[in-house]
Amino acid sequence: MRIKPLLCALALTAGAAAAQETDGDAPLTGPDWLSDTIIRPHGDVATSATPPEITVMPLGQVRLDAVGILPFATTGLPAGLWADSAPDTLARLMLSQPAEGLPAMLAFTRQLALAELDPPQDASTEAILFLARLDLLLDRGALEPARALMERAGPADPRIFRRWFDVSLLTGQAERACAAMRASPDIAPTFPARIFCLARSGDWPAAALSLGTGEALGFISTAEADLIARFLDPELFEGEPPLPLPPEMTPLHYQMLISLGERPPSNALPLAFAHADLADLAGWRAQLDAAERLMRASAIEPEQWLAIYTARTPAASGGVWERVDALQSFDAALLASDPEAITRYLPEVWAAMQQAGLETAFARLYSDRLLRLPLTGEAAMLARRVGLLSPLYEAVAQGAVAQDDHERFLFAIARGEAPEAPPRTGTDAITTAVASAFADTTPPERFTRLLNLNRTGEALLRAARTLSAGAGDTDDMADALRLFRALGLEDTARRAALQLMILDRA
Template sequence: MRISCFLYFFLLASPLAAEAPLSAIDWLSIKKNDVESSLKSVEKESSDTNKDIQVSTLSSDKFQSIGLLPVYVTGIPTTIWRNSSFNDLTYSFKSMPTFSYPPIQELVYSLLLAEARPPLDEPESYSFLDVRLQKLLSYGAVDPAIALIERASPVPNSMVPLLFDISLLSNNNMPACDPIFKKRKNRELQGELVYCYARKGDWLTAHLILKTESVLGDISEHLISLLNRYLEVDFEVDLNALLPPPSLITPLEYRLYEAIGEPIPAEYLPIKYSQSDLSGDNGWRAQVIAAERLASTSAIPENQILGIYTKYNTSVSGGVWERVDAVKSLDTALELNENFEEILQNSLEVFSKADQLSLFAKLFARRIYEQSFSPKSKKIAADLLLLTNNFELTEYYWRSEDIRFGLVSGDFSNVKTKNETENIILKVFTDPKMPFLVEQKLNQGKLGEVILNALLQFETGIQGDLKDLSESLSTLNLIGLNNTARRAALTHLVLLNEKQSGVN
C-alpha cells in the first residue's frame, strides 16, 4: 500500500464520541506485513485444531468495512451509511461543493476516508466505494484515493481502470500497470496496456498491440495517434495528431500529451490534475498554482505549501508571485525578527485580497501569535489562530464577555452578544434544539445523511440564511461534533468580520 505517499496530516479526524484532534499518521504507520502475519498465524492455528473445518472468506462487498480511518480514530460508526438509500447518497456526494471553511471540508474528508460499510441497497459491489473515490478526486485528493482503493485489496476487477487513472494523476507518475497486465485480454483496456508495456520498456509488444488495435478499432483514433507519437514509430503526418486536445481528456491522454512534449497546463483542467504539478517538473509557477488550488480544498498539508512558496527566489512580480513574495518576506521576518510588524500587515493584505486568509492562517498564525509584540499584531494573530485547529491557544487572550472566549473555552456564562449572528451562535451552544427532520433521520439510523445535510445547510447559512446556520450548528453540536461546530462558528465570525470591516 502506498501509505508512505499519503501524508494526510492536514486531516484531523473528528470523533463523534470524544472529539480530540487526532492524526491519521499514527495508525497509518502500522505495517501491512505485521497484520498479514498475524492473520496467517491465526489461520494456521485454526487449521491445526480441526482439519475437518472448512474455512471460506466472507464476501467483502457485503461484510467488509472499507476505509483508511478506523473507528477508534474517528468515532464514526461503520454503519453510518448502512440504512441510507444509495441513490440519495450518490446525489448528495455529487452535488456537494467544495466547502468554504476548512473545518467543514476536513470533516468531509473524515467521512470519505472513514471505515464504513456500503448502503444495504448498493446495486453492485463497490459502487459506493466508487462514489467516495470520485468525490475525493473532485477535491484533488489523489493520494488518499489511491490508498483507499487499495484497501479493497485485491483490487476488484471493476475498479482496475479507475485505479490506473488515479495512479496517473499522482505526482510520482507511477502507473498501476500490474493489474492492467493481469487483465490484458480486456478489450476496453488495450490503450492502457500499450502504455504500460512502453513504460516497462517492451516497445515491440506495445507497438504490435497498437497496430492490432488500429485494425480492430478498440482504441479511438485520437488515442491511437497519441500512442503512435509516444512510441515514435509513425512519423507520417496524422491529422488526428494535429487536432487540439478534446475539452475533456482522460488521465492517460494527459500523460501522453506531457510525454510527447505538448503538456496541457493543469490549471485549466479539473483540480485532480493539479496533483501532477506538485513535483515541480512543469516549472515553479505551475507548482505554486497547483498548491494553491489544492489548498482551497484542504487537499495538501500546509508545510508542503510553505516549502513550495519558499523554494526559489522570484524575479517577477504580480499575480501569484505577489503571494510568493509575501510568504518569503514574512517567513524571513519571523526568523530574523526584522520589520516584522510592517511585513505582517503587507502580507495579510495580499492574502486577504486573494480571499486566502484561511491558508495564510494555517501557514503563519501560530508563529505570529508566539512572536507578536504590539497589541495590534497580537490581535491579528489571535484572530488568525481561530481559523486553525490551534484555536484553543487563544483562550486567555479573549475577555469572558466575548463570544470568541465562549467558543474557545466552552464557557458561555459571561458572554454578551453584539449582533444577530452572535445571538444565534450563543443559543446553539447554550440551548441547542434538534430539528425535527434530523431527529427522524437519526431514529432511522441515517447518521451519514444527517451530517451531510448539516454541512450543506451550513454552507447556505454562511451566505446569510441564519435559520440554516442555526440548525446546522445545532445538529453538529448535538450529534457529538462539537469541536467541528465550534471551529466552524469561529471561522465564520472571523471571516464575516474581515469582510465587513476589511483588514485593520
C-alpha cells in the same frame, strides 16, 4: 470527537420534511475525466430494472462499503452511522459535497469518506457508497488519501483499478500502474491503455501493432489514434503543429501529451490533474498555481504548499508573485524572531492569504509561533485572529483578554459557550445564526426524523452541504451547526462557526 447519545426520544415532526431536500443529480458513474482503461469498467451502472437476485458472500470476503483507513479510535464516529439510510441516497449526498468550501466541512466530509464504518443495512455487493466516497476524494484532488483507501480495499475490482491506474498516472507512477495491469489476469485493458503500457515497457513493435488493430476494429477513434501515433513515434511528426487538445481530457491523454512536450495547463482541468504540475518539470509558476488550487481544497498538506511557495525568489510582480513575496518576507521575519518586522509584514501577508483563500493553511503553519511572540496592538489582535483559525483556537480564547465585542464573541464560540450577545455594531445574519446555534444544543426540528430513523450519517451529510458554501439561508446554517453540537461533534461545530465569522466565503 464522539457522537453522544441523545438524552430524550426525538419526536417525529412535520418539520422533518425540510431535511428531505433534493440530493441533486450527482452521477454514480465516477468522475467524467477517468481514463477508459479497463474493458467494461462501469460495473457501478445499472444495466437492468429487474429486481436483483439474492447473492451469497463467502465468509472473509471484503465488503467494500466497510473499508476505511481511519478507525473508530481516531474518528470517534459510531460504527452504525450509515445504518438505515439507502446506499444510493448516501452516495448522492457524498458526491454533492463541494470540492472547495468551508475548511471545517472539507475536513469533516473527508473524514467520513475515509472512516471505517459498518455498511448501510441495505448495502449490496455493488458498493456504490464506497465508490462515492472514493470519488469525493478524487473530485477534490485528494489523490494520496484516495490511493490509500483503494489499496486498503485492494484494486482487484475493475472499478477500483480504473481509478487507481489514473491516480498512479497523475502522481508520476505510470510504471507501477502498468506493472500492476500486467500482473492482474482479471484486468482486461482497453487498447489505448495496453498500447501506453507496452510503449512504457519498451515493446514498441507490439504497441504499434495494437494501435493498428484497435483502429481497424473501431476501438480507437481517429483523434485518439493521432495522439497515440505521435506518442509512439514523435520524430515522424516533427515540424507539424500540435494536435488540438482532446475535448474530454483524461489522465492517459495527459500523460501522452506530457511525454510529447505538449503539457496542457492544468488550471483549466479538474483538480486531480493539478498534481502533475507539482513536479519540478512543470516550472515554478505552474507549481504555485497547482499548490494554491490543491491547498484551497485541502488536497495537500500546508507544509507541501509552503515548500513550493518558498522554493525560489520571485522574479516578477503581481498576482501570485506578490503573495509569494509577502509570505517569504513574513517567514524570514518570523525565523529571525523580529517583532517589529513581523508587525510590519503580518497585515500584508494576511491580506494576500485572504485574496487566495489560504487563511486556514497559513494559520496551521504559523499560529503557534505567532502567539508566542510579544506582539501588541493591532498585530496582537490579528495574531489571535489567525490563532482562532488553527487547532489552537480554544487555547487562544482561554489565554487572552478580548479587546472588543467582536473578539469577545469569537472567544465565547471558541470555548463552546453561548455568547452573551452578538456585537453591538456590525451584527449580520451570519453572526445571529452562529449565536443562536450556540445558545441551544437540542437537535433541530428539521433533522429529528432522520435521527429517529437511525439515519444520522445522512443528516450530517446534509448539514455539511449546507455549511460548506459559507453563505446561504442563515436559518439552515444555524440548524446545521446545532446538529453537529447536539451529536457531540463539538470541535467541528466550533471550527465551522469560527470560520463562518472570520473568513469571507460568500
